[in-house]
Amino acid sequence: MAGITTLSFLIATFLIVMLxxxxxxxxxxxxxxxxxxxTVLLALFHGLLGVILFL
Known part of the structure; x- marks a missing residue:
C-alpha cells in the first residue's frame, strides 16, 4: 500500500513540473x-516497513 502511494506522489510531483x-x-x-x-519521507517509511518485515 505504501509503495503505490509513494509512486502516486512521485508521479504527481513530476506532473506539476510538466504542467x-x-x-x-x-x-x-x-x-x-x-x-x-x-514523497521522500513516504519512500523512507516504505523502506523501513520492508526492513522491519525481515527482522
Whole structure:
C-alpha cells in the first residue's frame, strides 16, 4: 500500500513540473517542493516497513 502511494506522489510531483513547463500555472511550484519532500519521507517509511518485515 505504501509503495503505490509513494509512486502516486512521485508521479504527481513530476506532473506539476510538466504542467508548469507547458503553460498550466495554476499549481504553484511550492507544491512541487512540498510533494517532493513528502514523497521522500513516504519512500523512507516504505523502506523501513520492508526492513522491519525481515527482522
Amino acid at each position: 508548469n513547463r507547458r503553460g498550466y500555472h495554476k499549481i504553484p511550484m511550492k507544491w512541487h517542493f512540498r510533494l517532493g519532500k513528502f
